[in-house]
Amino acid sequence: MSVPLPATGNDQAGDPQAQRTARAFVVALHGAVRAVRLYPIENSAVQKAIVELGNAAERVELADGHCRLRRIGDYLFVNETRLRLTLDNYAAVAYVLGLLREAGLGGLAVIAHTTPRDWVVLLSFLQSPPLEYPEEDRLQQLSTRVEQAGVTCFEFYPPVDEADQQETELDAKERAxxxxxxxxxxxxxxxxxxxxxxxxxxxxxxxxxxxxxxxxxxxxxxxxxxxxxxxxxxxxxxxxxxxxxxxxxxxxxxxxxxxxxxxxxxxxxxxxxxxxxxxxxxxxxxxxxxxxxxxxxxxxxxxxxxxxxxxxxxxxxxxxxxxxxxxxxxxxxxxxxxxxxxxxxxxxxxxxxxxxxxxxxxxxxxxxxxxxxxxxxxxxxxxxxxxxxxxxxxxxxxxxxxGIYPVGTLVVLDTFALAMVVAANPDPTALSRPLVRMITDAQGNRLQDLQIYDLTSCDASGQFSYTIIRTEDPQRYGINIGDYFA
The missing domain is CATH 1.10.3210.10 (Hypothetical protein af1432)
Known part of the structure; x- marks a missing residue:
C-alpha cells in the first residue's frame, strides 16, 4: 500500500539509545539485502540475516510503538530519529539510501506482524526495482508486486521533495x-x-x-x-x-x-x-x-x-x-x-x-x-x-x-604518548607540527577525553610542549584510524 510520508516530527538525533536502535535496524537491513542478493534463500547466511532484521524491526517497534524507515533528502530517519553517520554505519546508510532512491521510495513502515517470508519478498523486490518504469512510477509498481506476492504487512511512502523539508542546522563534521x-x-x-x-x-x-x-x-x-x-x-x-x-x-x-x-x-x-x-x-x-x-x-x-x-x-x-x-x-x-x-x-x-x-x-x-x-x-x-x-x-x-604527517598518521610524541594527526597546521611554516588528538598518556593508558593539541604550542619556558619523534603502525596498537574521524 502507498500512503503519504508522515511529517518529520521531533528530530531525536541526539538520543543515544534511539541512535543505537535505529543504527541496528539499518545495518541489519543492509546485511539482509546483501545476503539475499548473494546467496540462495535456503542458505543459512540468508536465514540468519532475515532473523536479525526481523528482531531489529521488533526492537524499533517496542521502543517507539511503530517501525518506520524514511528517506528525506540525504538523511535516513527511523521513526523520529535521524540517523547520525558513524564508522560502523556509513556504508549501510549510503547503501540503503541508494536502494530506496532507485526503487522510487520515500520510505516504508511495518504495519503488521512479519514473517521471514515477508522480509525475503520485500528485499527481493527492493534489490530488483522496476527500472523499466520512470522513477515516479516505480513506487506503485513495487507496491503492486509486493501485494500480488501476498505480503500485506508493509506500507510504502512516496519520495519527499527535500526542498520542502526544513533545513536542520548541522555542525561542520556532520555536513562533511x-x-x-x-x-x-x-x-x-x-x-x-x-x-x-x-x-x-x-x-x-x-x-x-x-x-x-x-x-x-x-x-x-x-x-x-x-x-x-x-x-x-x-x-x-x-x-x-x-x-x-x-x-x-x-x-x-x-x-x-x-x-x-x-x-x-x-x-x-x-x-x-x-x-x-x-x-x-x-x-x-x-x-x-x-x-x-x-x-x-x-x-x-x-x-x-x-x-x-x-x-x-x-x-x-x-x-x-x-x-x-x-x-x-x-x-x-x-x-x-x-x-x-x-x-x-x-x-x-x-x-x-x-x-x-x-x-x-x-x-x-x-x-x-x-x-x-x-x-x-x-x-x-x-x-x-x-x-x-x-x-x-x-x-x-x-x-x-x-603536512609531513598527513591526517590519519599515528605518531609517538617525546613524552611517549600516542596521538593521531587530525589536521595539518594552518601555519604553512609548521609542516612538521600538525594538530593531533591525544590517544594515550605517557604510560600507554587510553584517554577518555580526547583533546586536540596544536604542536606549535609552547610551555612557559618557550619550548615546544610536544614534539613528534616517530610514526607508528596503528594496527600494532589495535587502533582503528576511522574511529577518530567518523
Missing part, C-alpha cells in the same frame, strides 16, 4: 559526513549502473562534486578527515570519493578556480569508472596478477573513456574527465600505461589525480595489500622515489597541503 555519504552513494550508483550495462547520467554526479567543492572551500579539514574511513568491501567506491576529495583540496592549494575545481572533482570521481568493465573476479583476486590478468586490468584506463561516451550528458561531454581517466596511470616521462601513440604532455588534472590516487591506494588495505603503508611513509616515497613518475611540483604542493 552528509557530503561524503552522498558522494559514496552516487559513485556506487554510477559504477554499478555501468557494470550492469545501464547508462547513468552525470546530473547527480555533478551535484555530488558540487558538495565536495563547497565543503573543501568552507571546511576542508572535516572532509579530508573522512578519507581515513575504510570499507574494504566497497573499495572502488570509497577510493573514488577519497581521490575526488584529495584532488579538489590539492587543486585548491594550487590555486585553481571554483569552476576548475568542479571539473577536477568530476574527473577524479570518475577516474576509475573503467573498472566497471573489468571482471570482478580479477579486481578481487588475492595475490599477484599474471601478465595476461595485468593487461586486462590495465585496460580500465581506455575503458573509462568508453564508459563516459556511453553516459547521457546532454550537449557537453566530460572531455577533461575522459582525458584523466586515460592518463592517470601514465608517468610524467610517458612510461606507465597505456602506451601513448605519439608524444604528449600530461594535463595538470591528470598529474593531480595521479598523486591523490597513489596516496589513497597505498594507505588502504586491499585484497592484495593486507598491510597498507603509513601516510607519512607514502609521502616520503612520493617525494624521494622518482621512479613513481609523479610530478615533483604537484607532490610538493600535496605535502604542503597534508
Amino acid at each position: 559526513r552528509q557530503t561524503y555519504v552522498r558522494s559514496l552513494d552516487v559513485t556506487r550508483d554510477v559504477i554499478t549502473s555501468a557494470r550492469l550495462g545501464r547508462s547513468a547520467g552525470l546530473k547527480r554526479v555533478k551535484r555530488a562534486v558540487q558538495g565536495i567543492v563547497d565543503a573543501i572551500l568552507t571546511d576542508a579539514a572535516s572532509l579530508i578527515g573522512l578519507t581515513t574511513l575504510r570499507e574494504f568491501d566497497e573499495y572502488t567506491f570509497v577510493h573514488s570519493v577519497n581521490v575526488s576529495i584529495l584532488s579538489v583540496a590539492l587543486g585548491r592549494r594550487l590555486g585553481l578556480t571554483k569552476p576548475q575545481l568542479l571539473d577536477l572533482g568530476l574527473a577524479a570521481l570518475l577516474h576509475d569508472i573503467g573498472k566497471s568493465r573489468v571482471p570482478l573476479e580479477l579486481l578481487n583476486k588475492r595475490g599477484s596478477l599474471d601478465d595476461d590478468e595485468r593487461a586486462i586490468l590495465q585496460t580500465h584506463t581506455w575503458q573509462g573513456v568508453l564508459s563516459m561516451f556511453a553516459m547521457p550528458t546532454g550537449s557537453a561531454r566530460p572531455w577533461r574527465a575522459m582525458t584523466t581517466a586515460y592518463e592517470h596511470h601514465m608517468r610524467i616521462d610517458l612510461t606507465g600505461y597505456p602506451k601513448p601513440f605519439r608524444s604528449r604532455r600530461l594535463t595538470l588534472y591528470s598529474k593531480i589525480i595521479a598523486v591523490a590516487d597513489g596516496f589513497d591506494a597505498a594507505t588502504t588495505t586491499r585484497v592484495y595489500q593486507d598491510v597498507p603503508w603509513t601516510p607519512a611513509d607514502v609521502l616520503r616515497g612520493m617525494r624521494d622515489n622518482t621512479r613513481l613518475g609523479l610530478d615533483p611540483v604537484v607532490v610538493k604542493a600535496f605535502i604542503n597541503l597534508t
Whole structure:
C-alpha cells in the first residue's frame, strides 16, 4: 500500500539509545539485502540475516510503538530519529539510501506482524526495482508486486521533495559526513549502473562534486578527515570519493578556480569508472596478477573513456574527465600505461589525480595489500622515489597541503604518548607540527577525553610542549584510524 510520508516530527538525533536502535535496524537491513542478493534463500547466511532484521524491526517497534524507515533528502530517519553517520554505519546508510532512491521510495513502515517470508519478498523486490518504469512510477509498481506476492504487512511512502523539508542546522563534521555519504552513494550508483550495462547520467554526479567543492572551500579539514574511513568491501567506491576529495583540496592549494575545481572533482570521481568493465573476479583476486590478468586490468584506463561516451550528458561531454581517466596511470616521462601513440604532455588534472590516487591506494588495505603503508611513509616515497613518475611540483604542493604527517598518521610524541594527526597546521611554516588528538598518556593508558593539541604550542619556558619523534603502525596498537574521524 502507498500512503503519504508522515511529517518529520521531533528530530531525536541526539538520543543515544534511539541512535543505537535505529543504527541496528539499518545495518541489519543492509546485511539482509546483501545476503539475499548473494546467496540462495535456503542458505543459512540468508536465514540468519532475515532473523536479525526481523528482531531489529521488533526492537524499533517496542521502543517507539511503530517501525518506520524514511528517506528525506540525504538523511535516513527511523521513526523520529535521524540517523547520525558513524564508522560502523556509513556504508549501510549510503547503501540503503541508494536502494530506496532507485526503487522510487520515500520510505516504508511495518504495519503488521512479519514473517521471514515477508522480509525475503520485500528485499527481493527492493534489490530488483522496476527500472523499466520512470522513477515516479516505480513506487506503485513495487507496491503492486509486493501485494500480488501476498505480503500485506508493509506500507510504502512516496519520495519527499527535500526542498520542502526544513533545513536542520548541522555542525561542520556532520555536513562533511552528509557530503561524503552522498558522494559514496552516487559513485556506487554510477559504477554499478555501468557494470550492469545501464547508462547513468552525470546530473547527480555533478551535484555530488558540487558538495565536495563547497565543503573543501568552507571546511576542508572535516572532509579530508573522512578519507581515513575504510570499507574494504566497497573499495572502488570509497577510493573514488577519497581521490575526488584529495584532488579538489590539492587543486585548491594550487590555486585553481571554483569552476576548475568542479571539473577536477568530476574527473577524479570518475577516474576509475573503467573498472566497471573489468571482471570482478580479477579486481578481487588475492595475490599477484599474471601478465595476461595485468593487461586486462590495465585496460580500465581506455575503458573509462568508453564508459563516459556511453553516459547521457546532454550537449557537453566530460572531455577533461575522459582525458584523466586515460592518463592517470601514465608517468610524467610517458612510461606507465597505456602506451601513448605519439608524444604528449600530461594535463595538470591528470598529474593531480595521479598523486591523490597513489596516496589513497597505498594507505588502504586491499585484497592484495593486507598491510597498507603509513601516510607519512607514502609521502616520503612520493617525494624521494622518482621512479613513481609523479610530478615533483604537484607532490610538493600535496605535502604542503597534508603536512609531513598527513591526517590519519599515528605518531609517538617525546613524552611517549600516542596521538593521531587530525589536521595539518594552518601555519604553512609548521609542516612538521600538525594538530593531533591525544590517544594515550605517557604510560600507554587510553584517554577518555580526547583533546586536540596544536604542536606549535609552547610551555612557559618557550619550548615546544610536544614534539613528534616517530610514526607508528596503528594496527600494532589495535587502533582503528576511522574511529577518530567518523
